[in-house]
Amino acid sequence: xxxxxxxxxxxxxxxxxxxxxxxxxxxxxxxxxxxxxxxxxxxxxxxxxxxxxxxxxxxxxxxxxxxxxxxxxxxxxxxxxxxxxxxxxxxxxxxxxxxxxxxxxxxxxxxxxxxxxxxxxxxxxxxxxxxxxxxxxxxxxxxxxxxxxxxxxxxxxxxxxxxxxxxxxxxxxxxxxxxxxxxxxxxxxxxxxxxxxxxxxxxxxxxxxxxxxxxxxxxxxxxxxxxxxxxxxxxxxxxxxxxxxxxxxxxxxx
Amino acid sequence: xxxxxxxxxxxxxxxxxxxxxxxxxxxxxxxxxxxxxxxxxxxxxxxxxxxxxxxxxxxxxxxxxxxxxxxxxxxxxxxxxxxxxxxxxxxxxxxxxxxxxxxxxxxxxxxxxxxxxxxxxxxxxxxxxxxxxxxxxxxxxxxxxxxxxxxxxxxxxxxxxxxxxxxxxxxxxxxxxxxxxxxxxxxxxxxxxxxxxxxxxxxxxxxxxxxxxxxxxxxxxxxxxxxxxxxxxxxxxxxxxxxxxxxxxxxxxxxxxxx
Numbered sequence: 037x038x039x040x041x042x043x044x045x046x047x048x049x050x051x052x053x054x055x056x057x058x059x060x061x062x063x064x065x066x067x068x069x070x071x072x073x074x075x076x077x078x079x080x081x082x083x084x085x086x087x088x089x090x091x092x093x094x095x096x097x098x099x100x101x102x103x104x105x106x107x108x109x110x111x112x113x114x115x116x117x118x119x120x121x122x123x124x125x126x127x128x129x130x131x132x133x134x135x136x137x138x139x140x141x142x143x144x145x146x147x148x149x150x151x152x153x154x155x156x157x158x159x160x161x162x163x164x165x166x167x168x169x170x171x172x173x174x175x176x177x178x179x180x181x182x183x184x185x186x187x188x189x190x191x192x193x194x195x196x197x198x199x200x201x202x203x204x205x206x207x208x209x210x211x212x213x214x215x216x217x218x219x220x221x222x223x224x225x226x227x228x229x230x231x232x233x234x235x236x237x238x239x240x241x242x243x244x245x246x247x248x249x250x251x252x253x254x255x256x257x258x259x260x261x262x263x264x265x266x267x268x269x270x271x272x273x274x275x276x277x278x279x280x281x282x283x284x285x286x287x288x289x290x
Numbered sequence: 291x292x293x294x295x296x297x298x299x300x301x302x303x304x305x306x307x308x309x310x311x312x313x314x315x316x317x318x319x320x321x322x323x324x325x326x327x328x329x330x331x332x333x334x335x336x337x338x339x340x341x342x343x344x345x346x347x348x349x350x351x352x353x354x355x356x357x358x359x360x361x362x363x364x365x366x367x368x369x370x371x372x373x374x375x376x377x378x379x380x381x382x383x384x385x386x387x388x389x390x391x392x393x394x395x396x397x398x399x400x401x402x403x404x405x406x407x408x409x410x411x412x413x414x415x416x417x418x419x420x421x422x423x424x425x426x427x428x429x430x431x432x433x434x435x436x437x438x439x440x441x442x443x444x445x446x447x448x449x450x451x452x453x454x455x456x457x458x459x460x461x462x463x464x465x466x467x468x469x470x471x472x473x474x475x476x477x478x479x480x481x482x483x484x485x486x487x488x489x490x491x492x493x494x495x496x497x498x499x500x501x502x503x504x505x506x507x508x509x510x511x512x513x514x515x516x517x518x519x520x521x522x523x524x525x526x527x528x529x530x531x532x533x534x535x536x537x538x539x540x541x542x543x544x545x546x547x548x549x
Contacts, residue, residue: 067478068478070492070493071478071479071482071493072483073491074489074490074491074492074493074494075481075482075483075484075489075493076338076341076483076484077488077489077490077491078341078344078345078346078347078483078484078488078489078490079338079340079341079344081344081345082340082341082343082344083343209322209325209326212329213329216329216333216337217332217333217337220337221333221337221338222337222338222340222341226340227336227337227339227340228339228340229335229336229337229339231336232332232336232337232339236337
């Protein structure tokens, strides 16, 4: 626990000391939210659209974008540690691999929370409606931190596998595809193109976005929340397994 | 043709050829500029097609509506991606050597502009095939389509002048986000998803003054054969080229001064 605490402290301090790492993760998703809320407001008049505010509808995408930025942050941090030799020095200590991963993810969790608070505060200030009420905010923050953690573990796996910041950056466009081929812009039942509806239904990111969205639009939707937490848990397990495997390989190699 | 003109053209072509050769031998450098427009087209035309049922949406075909956006977006990003190549050439010394080898340094910009145009034409060809295969309709005449192409080519030229101006000032790949961001802002604050009168809030105000609005609106009308304000769109892109010409000249001088 002591090892985890030290690495967690380093990870958190590094996140806070390098605003360049997380400020874009606040600005870009909010900018896209602002553009989409204005540009796609006409979509709220479609029959069956669940809310009369596109801002309220679109905020789910913002939280998911934040998770992707957290993923990039985690991957970049560990890749930086490898490139600059910190990782090699750690290997000379009796540090356990699991402690390294857990410690690294602390900064990601914090980043997820900072993002969640910022997104929610700004969206609510500009007129978004949180149907789930004050308790919903708590669930929103927990879900945001958990999704950030889950995608952070994927970033960690990529960073450990490649040991290269540019390679981590290269994953971003791929994740962007998952983000946009989802139910981010319209509810799934309103998507007209069959192939897109199928892609959005298969895409796990749709369920994460719908989980965030449900708190704003529907209130307490047990199914949407269970799916969101379930998908996040699955991504987390996969990410941790991949990160552990990549860590083992790297430790053997170093 | 005078010797100076021949030298200029030869120098520009050698730069363009080098870039195009790199594009062919290293597809990883070209693929993003092809995949991104296709991806945006798929995401917008596929995912948002229901938007055409919104009250007040009077454009006949949402796929065509988004096709024109993607066409103009790839015109701009053809210039932006070429700007990355300019920055890399300065960072790794090639552009500096070219500046020593050429008397007229506009040769460099002409070479990069040729690359940007070829890159954009390749992307447009692929995007057009995909758009037509997925339901986009061209109802305008041959003349309308020629006007649309001229607007897109001029926009591509304005974008490459902008990107060259920035890349030559910073002369490092680290300036890539600086090149990308203004282009992204310009594009996303135009009428991307719906016609201008259906946009609400601050984007509606920004879109009114955004030069891309005139370009997109003219393009969207030309492709369906509707009356289009082509002269306004041409005026806007020529105006952009004029401003960006001055901007890129400043960049070129900055690079010359840096040696």
